[in-house]
Amino acid sequence: MNKLKILFITRDRSQQMEKSSYYLGEEMKKQCDLMFWYKDGHIKTILAQIPNKPDFIFLNDFLDPTLCPKIKGLDKINIPKGMIFHDISYQIKIRKEYINREKIDFIFAHYRDAFMKWYPELAHRFVWLPHHVNTTVYKDFQLPKTINWLMMGATVRHIYPLRVIMLNAMKDQPGFVYHPHPGYTVVQNAKQGSLVGDEYAKEINRSKMFLTCNSVYEYILMKYFEVLACNTLLLAPSTQETTDLGFIDGVHFVAINRMNFLEKAQYYLSHESERLTIAKTGYEMVRSYHSTEARVKHLLSNITKLISLRNGK
Incomplete structure (x- = not known):
């Protein structure tokens, strides 16, 4: 043919x-x-x-x-x-x-x-x-998990209100790291210290958990796929669309909202076995179905x- x-x-x-x-x-x-x-x-x-x-x-x-x-x-x-x-x-x-x-x-x-x-x-x-997700870029580098919670990306309040709420609540927690969005530009024009490509993926891989949201539009954004592909536990909102794409709460990622994100972030920090199991299952799912x-x-x-x-x- x-x-x-x-x-x-x-x-x-x-x-x-x-x-x-x-x-x-x-x-x-x-x-x-x-x-x-x-x-x-x-x-x-x-x-x-x-x-x-x-x-x-x-x-x-x-x-x-x-x-x-x-x-x-x-x-x-x-x-x-x-x-x-x-x-x-x-x-x-x-x-x-x-x-x-x-x-x-x-x-x-x-x-x-x-x-x-x-x-x-x-x-x-x-x-x-x-x-x-390009699984040659986003993968498990097997780096030490030195970051408890990671957040990366834009925090424009009227578009990402939950991110703003989580950032304000988490910024003083020991082991929390936030990196702002580097902007949509060519790599050579990126601000010094911006994490792009492999370095962005490696930073995700260094984190135990990654907190993000799906915007006011309830989009299943690229971060949903990128985080799981780096074998890191994703904490993010769930919708019918995430479910239909195979993202099952408690199996492949952890669904959160503005009322429970802090409780769940603390829970999975102290329950390592559960965290690692969900992250690994999500990692395998994304590599199989969403590469x-x-x-x-x-x-x-x-x-x-x-x-x-x-x-x-």
Whole structure:
């Protein structure tokens, strides 16, 4: 059977702090016949310059110029087209207009329930593409667990209120460490001392527990996957979406809220055996079902089905 031919229109994300799109593309290269396009242009001109006619065109969003180049003429071609939506809370009206104007067939988004809430009229075009984790970067380095509780990332009150509450409650606890978000930029522009790539993963691996939240939007963010992949106990809120992705409270992670996070953080510090068992089970689950390799296999299977659906087969 011939490999699926996909044109991935994206910016080069290899030097960015946030590399999920880069990891996705690198894994897709292994599993399909992938062609990259990084520059602005007209789609018909692009198709004339690449080696093969693609079975599917995959666009890495359209609003952020660091994610995707500007492409004209998408509504003029008949090849099935799909687009990743990253920040689905941003410019909702513009996103809806673009999808209809450019005749984008399918929308790949990381967050199912929020998408259905904000884009109900596009539900028939939705494809769930949850976050994934590159297990060659996020892994168990077997470093000494020298940090009792770790928190990393943004603490903007109106977006991450629970993080702010936890930070204020935990900041004076012995063994608690907090690192602010380094910002979305290229690696070489990161502030001195910022933890990125392997160093970020190693810091997670040094911690016994990692406290985070899912924002006011109740997103299952990348940290859910990254923390478990480093064999560290995750303390974070639970929703139906986390459950449907296989994150079971007390088995793979520990569900918390603003009323019980401190009690649970203290409990699992003094109950090491339970902490290690849950962390290990979560580690194995994420590596099996949510690695970038596993996610791409599912993605390509979905795209094959979508092509058949689009072509009426």
